[in-house]
Amino acid sequence: MYYTQGVDLGCDFSACQMESLNLWPFVAQGKSVAQLPRHSVLEAARRMPIFSALDDQAVELVLSRCHTIRRPAGTTLFGSGEPAERFFLILAGRVKLYKLSPRGDEQILHMYGPGITFAEAAVLSGAAYPATAEVVEDAELLAVGRTEIRRAIEANPDLAMGMLAGMSAKLREFNRLIEDLSLKDVPARLAGLLLRLAAQAGTDKFDLPQTKRELAGQIGTIPETLSRALAKLKSANLIAVKGRHIEIRNRQALSELAEGGL
Amino acid sequence: MYYTQGVDLGCDFSACQMESLNLWPFVAQGKSVAQLPRHSVLEAARRMPIFSALDDQAVELVLSRCHTIRRPAGTTLFGSGEPAERFFLILAGRVKLYKLSPRGDEQILHMYGPGITFAEAAVLSGAAYPATAEVVEDAELLAVGRTEIRRAIEANPDLAMGMLAGMSAKLREFNRLIEDLSLKDVPARLAGLLLRLAAQAGTDKFDLPQTKRELAGQIGTIPETLSRALAKLKSANLIAVKGRHIEIRNRQALSELAEGGL
DNA sequence: CGGGGTGTTGATTCCTATCAAACCAAGTGG
DNA sequence: CCACTTGGTTTGATAGGAATCAACACCCCG
Numbered sequence: 001m002y003y004t005q006g007v008d009l010g011c012d013f014s015a016c017q018m019e020s021l022n023l024w025p026f027v028a029q030g031k032s033v034a035q036l037p038r039h040s041v042l043e044a045a046r047r048m049p050i051f052s053a054l055d056d057q058a059v060e061l062v063l064s065r066c067h068t069i070r071r072p073a074g075t076t077l078f079g080s081g082e083p084a085e086r087f088f089l090i091l092a093g094r095v096k097l098y099k100l101s102p103r104g105d106e107q108i109l110h111m112y113g114p115g116i117t118f119a120e121a122a123v124l125s126g127a128a129y130p131a132t133a134e135v136v137e138d139a140e141l142l143a144v145g146r147t148e149i150r151r152a153i154e155a156n157p158d159l160a161m162g163m164l165a166g167m168s169a170k171l172r173e174f175n176r177l178i179e180d181l182s183l184k185d186v187p188a189r190l191a192g193l194l195l196r197l198a199a200q201a202g203t204d205k206f207d208l209p210q211t212k213r214e215l216a217g218q219i220g221t222i223p224e225t226l227s228r229a230l231a232k233l234k235s236a237n238l239i240a241v242k243g244r245h246i247e248i249r250n251r252q253a254l255s256e257l258a259e260g261g262l
Numbered sequence: 263m264y265y266t267q268g269v270d271l272g273c274d275f276s277a278c279q280m281e282s283l284n285l286w287p288f289v290a291q292g293k294s295v296a297q298l299p300r301h302s303v304l305e306a307a308r309r310m311p312i313f314s315a316l317d318d319q320a321v322e323l324v325l326s327r328c329h330t331i332r333r334p335a336g337t338t339l340f341g342s343g344e345p346a347e348r349f350f351l352i353l354a355g356r357v358k359l360y361k362l363s364p365r366g367d368e369q370i371l372h373m374y375g376p377g378i379t380f381a382e383a384a385v386l387s388g389a390a391y392p393a394t395a396e397v398v399e400d401a402e403l404l405a406v407g408r409t410e411i412r413r414a415i416e417a418n419p420d421l422a423m424g425m426l427a428g429m430s431a432k433l434r435e436f437n438r439l440i441e442d443l444s445l446k447d448v449p450a451r452l453a454g455l456l457l458r459l460a461a462q463a464g465t466d467k468f469d470l471p472q473t474k475r476e477l478a479g480q481i482g483t484i485p486e487t488l489s490r491a492l493a494k495l496k497s498a499n500l501i502a503v504k505g506r507h508i509e510i511r512n513r514q515a516l517s518e519l520a521e522g523g524l
Numbered sequence: 525c526g527g528g529g530t531g532t533t534g535a536t537t538c539c540t541a542t543c544a545a546a547c548c549a550a551g552t553g554g
Numbered sequence: 555c556c557a558c559t560t561g562g563t564t565t566g567a568t569a570g571g572a573a574t575c576a577a578c579a580c581c582c583c584g
Contacts, residue, residue, distance in 0.1 A: 007444040031430075047432060050426065053387050121434055124421075125315050146423075153415070153422050158388075160415050160422035164312065165387035167429040168532055171311060172383055174436040179373035181443045182269040182482040185571065212531065220444040225572060255369075325572065447539065487540060489564055 007177065007220040011188075022234075041068065045142065048089060048117050052164030058159055065148035070140050077133040077141075084122035084129045086145040090114050093139025097131045112135075124149075181220050189219040190229045194239065194246060194257035204248040212244075269399045269439065269482040303330065303353075307404065310351060310379050315428030320421055326500075333401050339403075343412065346384035346391045348407040352376050355401025372450035373398075374431060386411070443482050449491045451481040454468040454520035466510040474506075 018224060042059055045051045051059050052256045068091065073078065077088065080099055088095070090112055097118065109131055112118055122129050123146045153160035193215065198204055208215060216226040224248040233239045238254050240247040282504045296444040303316055304321055306315050311322050318367055330353065333339065339350065342361055350357075352374055359372040359380065366436055368480060384391050385408045396488035454476065470477060495501045500516050502509040 007440050050430070121427055123428040124423050124430050126423065149426075150419055150423060154399070154419040157412055157416040157419075157422070160426070161386050161388065161412060163426055164411075164422070164429065165383055167426065167433060168383040168386050170434065171429060171433055174433065174440060177440055178269050178436060178443065178482075181440065211529095221439075222573065223531070224533085224574085228572090231532085235457070307542065389576095473561090485563070486542085486565085490540090493564085 007181070007217060027172050033175050039099045041142065044089065044091060046114065048120075049167045049170035050120065050163045051166060053169060054159070058162060061156075062144070062148065062152050062159070063142075064155055065152065066142060066144045067139060068142050070138070071135045072138050073135050075134065075135045075139075078119070079191060080127050080130065080132045084125075084146065086143045086148075087119040087123040089117045089119065089142040089144070091140040093135060093141075093179045094137040095139060095141075096134050096136045098134070101107075118185045130163060177220070186219065186221050187229045187232050188219070188257050188260070190226065190233065191238070191254045192246065194233075195251075195254060195258055197246075198248055198251075204251065206246055208246060216233040269443070269479060271420060290450060303404065305404060306351065307351060309377065311429045311432035312382065312425045313428060317430060318426045320418075322422070323418075324406070324410065324414050324481040325404075326378070327414065328404060328406045330404050332400070333397045334399050334400050338399075339379070339397065339450075340391045342392065342394045343390050346381060346387075346389055346408065348405045348410075349381040349385040349397075351379045351406070353402040353404060355397060355403075356399040357401060357403075358396050358398045360396070361393045370472045439482070448481065448487050449494050450485050450519050450522070451483075452488065452491045452495065453516045455481050455499070456495075456510065456511075457516060459508075460510055460513075463467055466513065468508055470506040471507060 042056060042063065045059055046054075047062060051062070054062075071093075071140050073093075077095065078084075081129060088126045092114055093178070095112045095118070097112065098108045100106060110118070119129060119133070126146070153163070178203075180192065184192075193237075197209070198206060212226055213223045221229075228240055230239075233254075236243050236253075238248070238250045239259070240249055263475075265514065297398075304318060304325065307321055307325060313324070316324075333355075335355075340346070354376055357374045357378075357380070358370060359374065360368050360370045364367060370465065372380070381391060381395070385406075388408070413426070446454075459468060459471070474488055475485045478485045481488070483491075492501075492503055496503050498515075500510070500512045500519070502511055
């Protein structure tokens, strides 16, 4: 299995996103986070929507009140029904979330790997953990406490604004993605992506920033299909492609395609 | 056109979600919001993720500092580059967001209708509006100011926690939806939905809460396909269907289907 | 020179949207 | 009480998009 189809969310709210491993090179290298330069943890945290819009200083401020922890397989991080005190970002290892059904059997809800944040909603809303979390592979986690977050925003309301901004931006992005996935075909999604890239680059001639596999992931498809979609746009003379260099030839038509879908 | 395919996001971050009109009965009735009981505006606001996790009292608290405004077609709500002071929830009418390209022509970015919130990210992050917003159909809007939000959370940090919780929950929900859409087929998504409904009901025997069209929307498909998927699950003996009453017969297999996708 | 990763192209299959028709239930109005 | 309508639901036939499988052309690097 090389890769399974699926959207690259570019953020840590996804379950089962094993492929995001490539986004965690230091984990792949087996290094412990503790040995890592501070900025790596910072970068990791930045991948959480809640921190994504904050500047380094602000993230540092919050992180300084948190700690990374290690737990061997078998450890229970928290139990269902306990007051939700802290949420976790998995840096390495795997964690299982489960509930006990009325009949007493274990109902596995999720299996999370590196890059995933879990239990934030429960923590932020001040509720109880709705499930039990157990480490199933020796794990290293960043734990963020409710009181730490609360104190931080109490001391500096702008921090809260920044957090809300980050989540808002992510929400918007997700929203666009959902729309695209549910009502546009691949060429239309590609057209949209190209327009965004062009806007970002500031020119109508630019280079693709990532490998085509990654680009394919961003629009919820696979490299083969992306390749065909590019060929299609090219043959319709909407764009010119040379290697990874793209030139938009007909912005108007490209926009219409991106908007109108099929 | 009766309905176009597309996911019912159940929230107001979606562009082009005309169908959400059915969720705004009072708009369809042509009533002005100003005449409406307070709780309707409240309910409308509650549809914004940022307010979704707050209790009535808290929403009231924030709303009391905001106002609903009416603007005739042609009005410019804000211009690109201006400091982002407030964001808007469209109660009625339509708003166009556009940018002026370097060459001076108008580049339409979005066309928003009732139920849509826009510009929150810019406002919350304290940036400038990235585009210009112009009313194209006489509109009624709920305006939420940056300073109002900020003051509210300054006065009560728990309010910020609640907002973060709401957005967090929405983000998680969206995330699941994206995964589902991109890597599971309709029967698998349906299986997941049924399991969630069962969990919510507390039993394995329950009634479908909405029409099948709405349910179809929730999993990003259309009634016909939903119907076929139900038939498929039924014939595989995973569930029993009678009218809108559902009984889960094989929870185990249903879970596997929901997890494994195809 | 032989891999391994990347990108392209072709054939095939499967899923699902679309179109079309029919059924059922609940009103509605004569 | 019976057409007649209307909306929800189902079923069938069809077509199109895209994933999958497979083969191949590059390119870089050891």
